[in-house]
């Protein structure tokens with residue numbers, strides 16, 4: 001096995017696709033130390049910079065004092081401490097759904113939902129750029145999988161028509177905002193198709209929650225479609241600043257997942273600190289839109305700089321900004337160049353993104369100062385010129 005793995009690793013290196021872990025030490029909301037050098041972190045998903053908000057830290061510590069460092073049991077055994085109920089109620093209300101169920105993370109939640117709710121005669125229609133957890137979950141499902149073109153409702157409808165003769169249920173699975181491209185699914189069109197073909201729609205709002213919509217509840221709110229779909233999955237581990245994930249749906253679906261979703265039933269419940277932190281984050285956001293508004297000021301400020309410099313930011317609209325370089329090695333070169341100048345971000349390469357679309361994926365967060373953004377934009381522009389992007 002070792003020889004086999006070594007040969008694969010050689011291949012990965014030759015393709016410019018090799019990954020290493022970069023161990024860092026966070027020193028402020030937006031700065032980290034890497035290799036003894038202070039860098040601006042331009043790849044965190046803590047969009048609202050809540051991960052070190054003093055009130056959230058206090059709530060996490062209080063939860064530890066009350067409930068301990070870990071729960072050390074699954075939800076179905078002795079893991080369902082009362083904080084779960086409180087948080088599930090709060091998140092369902094925030095998102096406009098009747099019920100919520102907390103999973104240990106988004107990957108497990110997606111695997112649990114899709115492998116549990118779909119059956120042999122069903123068909124799952126999946127956007128071609130869906131997240132790995134959604135793709136993986138479909139591999140575990142016995143339903144037929146059909147991939148439609150990215151954000152293309154016409155392609156989805158064509159594929160639906162091709163499967164007309166099947167007798168099972170039709171599911172559509174899509175991210176709301178795509179994690180590597182920062183663009184948004186055509187949810188209005190998908191909603192129309194849902195009504196027309198009686199589809200069951202599952203949306204993943206991991207990167208929309210806390211960021212989009214007037215009240216920051218997510219992409220459904222932005223489209224005026226809050227609670228319109230059958231199942232929504234989203235996470236506490238991005239804009240909400242902590243860890244964990246939740247599934248939103250009707251009571252029957254939640255009840256069934258509690259009884260049948262293996263990735264819910266057979267894993268240790270989240271630690272109390274994560275629950276306490278998420279609960280506080282929701283309470284802060286419910287009454288105060290300044291967090292979200294400050295994030296959007298930064299997003300607009302930074303995007304304007306990159307647009308004016310001539311970067312093609314594709315159809316991205318929010319805090320996730322893809323700079324597609326194309327070649328894997330050029331993407332790494334640009335990343336290394338930026339690291340030299342104190343900008344910490346990662347080159348995203350296949351299999352995370354399709355071949356030939358290697359990129360830098362920048363994320364803008366609320367805590368970035370104008371000076372940090374000015375400096376980062378300048379460095380990105382200069383690095384972009386070096387690899388021939390500008």
Ligand SMILES: Cc1ncc(COP(=O)(O)O)c(C=O)c1O
Pocket residue numbers: 104105106107108110131133175179204206207235237244245
């Ligand atoms: C779109 C999407 N879905 C699901 C997940 C998984 O969530 P988690 O990190 O909580 O496992 C991610 C996280 O990377 C994601 O980007």
